[in-house]
Amino acid sequence: RAKEDGRGLWRFFESRMDADNRERRMLELELSQAIREGELELHFQPLVSAETQDPLGFEALVRWNHPIRGMVQPAEFIPIAEQSALIREIGDWTIREACRKAAQWPGELMVAVNISARHFQLSDIAEVVRLALRESGLPGERLELEITESLLIEKTDDVLERLREIKAEGVAIAMDDFGTGYSSLSYLMKFPFDKIKIDRSFVSASSEDTVARDILRSIIMLGETLKVRITAEGVETQEQVEFLRGIACQQLQGFYFARPLNPADLAHYFIDHFRKTRLRDADMPADV
Numbered sequence: 650r651a652k653e654d655g656r657g658l659w660r661f662f663e664s665r666m667d668a669d670n671r672e673r674r675m676l677e678l679e680l681s682q683a684i685r686e687g688e689l690e691l692h693f694q695p696l697v698s699a700e701t702q703d704p705l706g707f708e709a710l711v712r713w714n715h716p717i718r719g720m721v722q723p724a725e726f727i728p729i730a731e732q733s734a735l736i737r738e739i740g741d742w743t744i745r746e747a748c749r750k751a752a753q754w755p756g757e758l759m760v761a762v763n764i765s766a767r768h769f770q771l772s773d774i775a776e777v778v779r780l781a782l783r784e785s786g787l788p789g790e791r792l793e794l795e796i797t798e799s800l801l802i803e804k805t806d807d808v809l810e811r812l813r814e815i816k817a818e819g820v821a822i823a824m825d826d827f828g829t830g831y832s833s834l835s836y837l838m839k840f841p842f843d844k845i846k847i848d849r850s851f852v853s854a855s856s857e858d859t860v861a862r863d864i865l866r867s868i869i870m871l872g873e874t875l876k877v878r879i880t881a882e883g884v885e886t887q888e889q890v891e892f893l894r895g896i897a898c899q900q901l902q903g904f905y906f907a908r909p910l911n912p913a914d915l916a917h918y919f920i921d922h923f924r925k926t927r928l929r930d931a932d933m934p935a936d937v
């Protein structure tokens with residue numbers, strides 16, 4: 650009896666696994682058509698100056714607007730894309746689309762694009778960046794690439810060489826999710842970062858935890874030593890804003906200021922900020 654139950658359970662797991670595999674293959678197939686069908690879109694979350702709270706630029710966050718599943722979040726499809734080499738197409742598209750949009754924004758606003766380690770391996774990112782800048786007219790100084798430590802683990806010299814090539818275009822390199830990976834400090838010495846983005850787990854813990862506040866303070870000091878800019882992600886409360894300003898963190902990002910904005914919300918965001926800032930209505934872009 651027990652044996653049979655065991656087998657039944659196993660069969661259940663097997664069919665569950667089959668179902669998961671089928672689901673995954675299905676998503677993969679649909680994803681391969683998503684770009685062509687125009688189903689991918691970028692949402693943009695502002696990065697603001699801690700001092701003035703004015704927007705300095707936006708991080709591009711990809712969404713898959715699936716005809717049946719609705720808005721699919723990157724956590725659900727980026728891993729699938731990474732396993733299937735589709736990340737190359739999606740990643741290249743993201744760079745070009747982000748530059749195309751940012752070139753139409755008012756003022757000197759910058760755009761930040763997330764680059765997955767697998768995309769970096771599969772694509773000639775420097776060439777894609779050059780093309781994206783050329784075809785959009787966006788100055789390289791207004792583009793930032795966000796990479797994570799997983800990229801830096803292997804083939805150090807090759808990665809370093811290619812990061813230098815990208816920086817030669819004026820493009821900035823940010824280390825994303827700082828503090829969550831391995832040996833962050835040695836990577837900071839080896840790689841030419843312009844910015845560190847502190848992972849939101851530290852910001853969120855800082856409300857309760859004095860150790861988290863001490864760590865945040867130390868990261869700011871580290872940034873001053875290395876002469877890199879520091880952004881805190883995941884800022885959700887006024888109290889966090891005040892603490893981070895107090896320790897001289899320069900840039901802030903999080904739901905407290907704005908969620909990632911879809912195209913319609915982004916247009917409204919610009920209108921609101923035109924009223925408040927030096928930007929004139931005449932500079933208002935037609936298509937953001």
Ligand code: C2E
Binds near residue numbers: 740905
């Ligand atoms: P990330 O680069 O660290 O992006 C920040 C994530 O934190 C975004 O989630 C954003 O919506 C969320 N977030 C921002 N502020 C807050 C806050 O105050 N509280 C909380 N709880 N969350 C906040 P999203 O858009 O779901 O993206 C998740 C991750 O997916 C990103 O983490 C990034 O690693 C990846 N991703 C997003 N877009 C792309 C892309 O175009 N290419 C690649 N390769 N990865 C992407």
Ligand code: MG
Binds near residue numbers: 722
């Ligand atoms: Mg999300």
Ligand code: MG
Binds near residue numbers: 708763795825
């Ligand atoms: Mg990011």
Ligand code: MG
Binds near residue numbers: 882
């Ligand atoms: Mg992050």
